[in-house]
Amino acid sequence: MDLNKVAKWSRILVLVGLLIWVTYESYMHQVLGGGKAPSIHALCPYGALESLYTLLLTGSFIKKIYSGTVVLLVLTVALAVLFRRSFCGLLCPFGALQEVFAKLGQKIFKKRFIIPQKIDQIFRYLKYVVLVLTVGMAWYYGSLWMAPYDPYAAFSHISVISSSIEEDPLVIFGFILLFITVAGSFFYDRFFCKYLCPAGAFYAIIAKISPTKIERNDSLCIHCKKCDKSCPVNIEIEKEERITTAECINCNDCVLACPVKGALEVKVARKTVHPIVMVILVVGLFFGTIGIAQLTDNFQILPLAVAQGEVIPIYEVKGYNTIEEATTLTGLTLEEVYQQLAIPKSVPKETQFKQISALVPEYSFDQAKANAGGSEAEGAASTPGTIDVSGIKGSMTIQEAMDSLSMASKDFYALFKIPETVPPQTILKEIVNLSPGYDFQQIKDELSVSASTEAPENTSGTVDVSAIKGSMTIQEAMDSLSMEAKEFYVLFKIPETVPPQTILKEIVNISPGYDFQQIKDSLQ
Ligand code: SF4
Ligand code: SF4
Known part of the structure; x- marks a missing residue:
């Protein structure tokens, strides 16, 4: 052979x-x-x-x-x-x-x-x-x-x-x-x-420290230059006795092209190794x-599947998920998925989210997720009253702070108004060096204040909710009270995943157990 x-x-x-x-x-x-x-x-x-x-x-x-x-x-x-x-x-x-x-x-x-x-x-x-x-x-x-x-x-x-x-x-x-x-x-x-x-x-x-080298035996070499002609990275092998250049990709084509046995060899720590052994x-x-x-389970190349029994917010489903898969991932019914992501009923449930726009050109998956509390990050920013940021110190990195609040990166960046370009290993009080004008302490103080002032029991006394009807959408109710989304959601204890176009008395369909009338009564 x-x-x-x-x-x-x-x-x-x-x-x-x-x-x-x-x-x-x-x-x-x-x-x-x-x-x-x-x-x-x-x-x-x-x-x-x-x-x-x-x-x-x-x-x-x-x-x-x-x-x-x-x-x-x-x-x-x-x-x-x-x-x-x-x-x-x-x-x-x-x-x-x-x-x-x-x-x-x-x-x-x-x-x-x-x-x-x-x-x-x-x-x-x-x-x-x-x-x-x-x-x-x-x-x-x-x-x-x-x-x-x-x-x-x-x-x-x-x-x-x-x-x-x-x-x-x-x-x-x-x-x-x-x-x-x-x-x-x-x-x-x-x-x-x-x-x-x-x-x-x-x-x-x-490779500079490697013991593997190509060596040419000048006494056997007939200077045919077949090695030079075969080298894909154009090393002039015939001129050298040892190929030490970092350009050599160890393909060994030169050794295989050499017509004289022993004239050109691969050496590992000065021991000759045949190219087939190298392969x-x-x-x-x-x-x-x-x-x-x-x-040994140490070779993950895919994102971890959502553990059985766990659910994710609707705005965290991915473009490659089908509408049907989203029900398992989010724990919502098929009807709720269609409703929350404003998917036209004509789109089959086997469709991947990223393909919906091919069927309905005006549909934007990203926009739908944003409306459902996703990428525009109202998700996090809209509920500061529910997040205790007092443990977040300026000496922490963004990553440490996210971990300590168990928050997704996009939610945390939105909550703390951190520009997306700032890397997660940045220390919070040093963000200003990357984003001039950024004031971590001021933002933290604002979040602490809103957390302490936006609790329903504190605001209920100052907001007249009597005009809010169950037949209104969340957006209409916010407009009529001239309230920010984050304040309204906290006041009416609405889960952040509920989109603002939802009718108040229908929130229960998305968030079982939610009782709009009872909450309204408690605020009056
Ligand atoms: S091993 Fe490949 S890359 Fe290196 S000198 Fe020989 S032919 Fe060129
Ligand atoms: S890793 Fe090596 S072989 Fe691959 S493209 Fe880069 S230089 Fe070429």
Whole structure:
């Protein structure tokens, strides 16, 4: 058996297999939604690097990143320490995508193009700039800052290009970069890896300490330059005795191309290792560790399902949920879900929320959730009277404060009027440094005052509720009393999930046990 051929095809099969699998998962993610198929961010170890600061500081992950992503990061770092950039050469699906297009390009043009060395050398530093920029911004903002510009993320959204751009026009940059990557790969092997990939730059830095090297035996070498011609990242192997450059992706194509036995070898701690053994070691370590992490329940790549018996507010259902699923998630009846999210009756219950607008163009899921107490965050802001903020200190981080109040991030940000761009690891009294004019103490004082003055028993004496009829909607009643939503909801003890267009005497349909007349009587 020709072990060289086995090694060559094993690497290709692993790479193409992973590319097909990631493409499939990305497609399913679009079809089924984030709760059922992982996003590309959860599957890419670089996402965990972007989440690292938040993780170390607050113990939580940034959105779309899970424990499985961290396992992938730790694993790929270990691979880089042991076997250089073997993740790039043997496992990365985006590297595989580039190889596929490079092979097509070479078939068409019958040659491998090479960028002039001077330009090439300068451009190779770009990826380190991208590394510093993307990790810095992600750590600063506590989010996947580079997601809209990420060509790999764009690749995973290729089946939904137009809706992705509609959702966030910045993703156009990601699609442009994807096009540049694919077009560039036609002419130049591993175009993105060489010049732009921040993950590759990260592994390249770590690979510097690895004991794995390619070594050329000058006394056996016949200087045919077959190694140089086979190298996808254009390293001049024939000129060196040891390949120590951080650019080497450990694909071992050069070793397999060498016609003289022993002239070019992979060495790990000076011991010769055949490329097929390298493939087995890297792939075995990678999938073996993932398997162990899965068996021990440490490989989460999807959001946790809502525990049985638990319910979530209607405004927390996701676009990928169907209307029918929302009944289980929220504990509401189907009729209540339709009513609270103002879904036209003609929409079938099997429809995902994000697809309703395809059937009813004027329908906005986000707006419906906001009306139901969601993203515009009246949810939290409307009930300060029910939240005791006295335990929140200026020395706490936003995350600590959220945890101590057990509040969702969007509710807390709305309640404390914190701009969305402020990362959760920011200390509350230091928000002013990021958002000039922000006064934490003043906002806290206002919330404390409203908490103490808005309790129904305190306000009932000053508000004449006799004109409020059960046939009015909440909005009409608020208008007639000229009251803010937050005051009215607290005064009439209306759960925050009830939308303002609900008729007062019908609140009981949404919130069983609610008795409008009894509450009104107690206020008179
Ligand atoms: S450089 Fe980046 S895209 Fe290329 S193989 Fe490595 S991680 Fe993948
Ligand atoms: S030097 Fe050899 S192992 Fe390294 S990238 Fe080039 S061909 Fe692959």
